[in-house]
Amino acid sequence: MSQWEVFVNELGELAEGRDLELTIRTLDPGIHKYTYKRAKVRVSKILEELPDQLQVRFGRGQLSPQRYSIEVLEEVQRMPAKYR
Amino acid sequence: MKPPRSNREFVEACLASGDAVRIQQQVDWENEAGAIVRRVCELAAPAPLMESIKDYPGFRYFGAPLSTYRRMAISMGLDPATSLPELGREYLKRTNGEPVAPVIVGRKDAPCKENVLKGADVDLCKLPVPLVHDGDGGRYVGTWHAVITKHPVRGDVNWGMYRQMMFDSRTMSGAVFPFSDLGKALNDYYLPRGETCPFATAIGLSPLAAMAACAPSPIPEPELVGMLAGEPARLVKCETNDLEVPADAEIILEGEILPDYKVEEGPFGEYTGYRTSPREFRITFRVNCITYRNNATMTISNMGVPQDEGQLLRSFSLGLELEKLLKSQGIPVTGVYMHPRSTHHMMIVGVKPTYAGIAMQIAQLAFGSKLGPWFHMVMVVDDQTDIYNWDEVYHAFCTRCNPERGIHVFRNTTGTALYPHATPHDRRYSIGSQVLFDCLWPVDWDRINDVPTLVSFRNVYPKEVQEKVLSNWVNYGFAPVAR
Numbered sequence: 001m002s003q004w005e006v007f008v009n010e011l012g013e014l015a016e017g018r019d020l021e022l023t024i025r026t027l028d029p030g031i032h033k034y035t036y037k038r039a040k041v042r043v044s045k046i047l048e049e050l051p052d053q054l055q056v057r058f059g060r061g062q063l064s065p066q067r068y069s070i071e072v073l074e075e076v077q078r079m080p081a082k083y084r
Numbered sequence: 085m086k087p088p089r090s091n092r093e094f095v096e097a098c099l100a101s102g103d104a105v106r107i108q109q110q111v112d113w114e115n116e117a118g119a120i121v122r123r124v125c126e127l128a129a130p131a132p133l134m135e136s137i138k139d140y141p142g143f144r145y146f147g148a149p150l151s152t153y154r155r156m157a158i159s160m161g162l163d164p165a166t167s168l169p170e171l172g173r174e175y176l177k178r179t180n181g182e183p184v185a186p187v188i189v190g191r192k193d194a195p196c197k198e199n200v201l202k203g204a205d206v207d208l209c210k211l212p213v214p215l216v217h218d219g220d221g222g223r224y225v226g227t228w229h230a231v232i233t234k235h236p237v238r239g240d241v242n243w244g245m246y247r248q249m250m251f252d253s254r255t256m257s258g259a260v261f262p263f264s265d266l267g268k269a270l271n272d273y274y275l276p277r278g279e280t281c282p283f284a285t286a287i288g289l290s291p292l293a294a295m296a297a298c299a300p301s302p303i304p305e306p307e308l309v310g311m312l313a314g315e316p317a318r319l320v321k322c323e324t325n326d327l328e329v330p331a332d333a334e335i336i337l338e339g340e341i342l343p344d345y346k347v348e349e350g351p352f353g354e355y356t357g358y359r360t361s362p363r364e365f366r367i368t369f370r371v372n373c374i375t376y377r378n379n380a381t382m383t384i385s386n387m388g389v390p391q392d393e394g395q396l397l398r399s400f401s402l403g404l405e406l407e408k409l410l411k412s413q414g415i416p417v418t419g420v421y422m423h424p425r426s427t428h429h430m431m432i433v434g435v436k437p438t439y440a441g442i443a444m445q446i447a448q449l450a451f452g453s454k455l456g457p458w459f460h461m462v463m464v465v466d467d468q469t470d471i472y473n474w475d476e477v478y479h480a481f482c483t484r485c486n487p488e489r490g491i492h493v494f495r496n497t498t499g500t501a502l503y504p505h506a507t508p509h510d511r512r513y514s515i516g517s518q519v520l521f522d523c524l525w526p527v528d529w530d531r532i533n534d535v536p537t538l539v540s541f542r543n544v545y546p547k548e549v550q551e552k553v554l555s556n557w558v559n560y561g562f563a564p565v566a567r
């Protein structure tokens with residue numbers, strides 16, 4: 001199980017039951033902890049529903065007490081190919 | 085004593101004078117190192133040299149490099165006990181001289197080339213990039229560093245300290261404000277043309293190179309370093325672009341600023357003592373090459389409540405650069421001082437009030453200059469008030485600043501996204517507002533009948549009475565007091 005984190009302005013950005021595109025960072029231990037990727041995901045407030053865990057922070061870094069489970073469906077490449 | 089030519093020489097000098105401590109037990113890059121540096125800033129404690137970092141054998145941290153005036157004195161090659169006004173005079177003397185051009189050295193004379201990572205080996209996570217504050221938007225690579233670029237047409241070189249967050253293994257994002265030199269070059273040239281802008285980030289600089297990178301001086305920084313140090317800066321060519329970087333720096337990142345792709349940056353603990361500026365899509369840096377010294381030391385500034393080097397050094401150089409500007413206009417200023425605890429928001433200007441409107445002229449020049457977006461209060465006091473003595477300045481403010489005639493608000497000026505008092509809208513668009521507190525007696529008041537007399541020991545007693553009281557002070561039964 002992996003741990004992820006997302007920054008949002010409000011929890012309404014984390015709609016359940018449909019695909020979302022989010023910028024998430026990994027909280028898994030190791031030297032790559034806190035690096036980001038853009039991904040297509042699904043989230044649920046039922047913590048056992050989806051394979052990974054997601055914690056949420058607001059715009060000035062405050063941690064939300066609301067936790068989610070998350071499934072990372074695929075990585076989304078926004079960076080133009082010429083720079084990759 | 086010569087100014088230290090590298091971060092290493094500086095660390096040694098600070099250890100020798102008791103202004104740094106060596107931490108040998110292992111420290112975590114995630115929050116712990118940041119928390120140590122934060123506490124050091126809040127206690128004005130010695131700078132920590134952290135010699136063992138979790139996950140990163142062979143690397144070290146040096147935190148809070150210039151968060152005390154003692155360390156600033158050491159950086160200038162002066163006695164650590166040098167007073168603040170003396171440090172200011174020395175800065176003015178050195179930066180009013182002739183520019184000192186840098187010298188270019190070969191790769192073999194450049195310690196920053198001891199290790200080179202290119203191509204698939206490039207991974208910022210191989211460096212001990214710290215999570216400085218819990219809840220920050222990312223691990224910050226650049227907190228005490230210089231982002232080096234060259235103007236594509238004029239060719240002049242800019243070193244600026246613009247914070248840089250690690251987004252992924254090869255990408256960083258940063259807050260480059262539109263009114264900064266780099267912000268102007270990007271908006272004037274690269275972004276409209278859709279061209280990438282080559283950059284290099286130098287981390288673990290000599291303290292005077294760091295001072296130059298965050299000084300608002302019009303002198304190009306490589307020359308400013310030479311003037312401050314009294315000898316040319318040693319630079320070396322980058323591996324992957326035409327820029328030149330300090331040869332003794334601990335870590336160099338080379339790459340390009342992307343004109344057509346942005347990633348999120350922030351939030352981050354800032355010099356105002358808050359996390360204020362919103363998480364935004366900001367300037368994006370793509371890293372192509374990393375070079376570093378053996379046993380590289382990453383420098384960490386931890387901005388927050390006073391006092392950190394952002395506040396200390398920026399107050400110092402903003403105040404002195406304003407003093408130069410005002411003197412260049414012939415204004416009879418006696419000095420300019422920003423208290424670091426104002427988080428460089430209040431300029432205190434001492435002036436001989438020889439003509440009407442002099443405080444307004446000072447404020448207009450200050451707010452209208454390149455320095456202006458970085459502070460929103462100018463307080464003008466007369467030449468009898470000691471600008472370094474907050475008790476005197478505060479007394480002058482509370483007694484001489486007339487609520488109707490002494491307070492002048494400037495609207496729709498340039499601000500920064502970091503102002504805690506600004507509205508969210510104003511932060512997003514760098515819209516500012518500023519205020520002058522004129523604490524001068526009006527020139528049209530009669531000096532004898534209208535201007536109140538300051539009732540102080542120094543001002544109301546004859547010199548011989550003062551001398552008598554001072555010389556008998558202990559005889560009267562009081563404890564001795566420094567005069």
Ligand SMILES: Cc1cc2nc3c(=O)[nH]c(=O)nc-3n(C[C@H](O)[C@H](O)[C@H](O)COP(=O)(O)O)c2cc1C
Nearest residue numbers: 244245246247259260261264265266298299300394
């Ligand atoms: C620790 C520290 C961090 C800074 N971060 C930024 C930043 O992220 N963006 C910015 O525009 N200025 C930042 N500054 C202020 C600039 O370094 C300063 O304005 C400098 O003079 C830049 O030069 P320029 O305005 O001539 O480009 C920072 C200063 C310090 C001391």
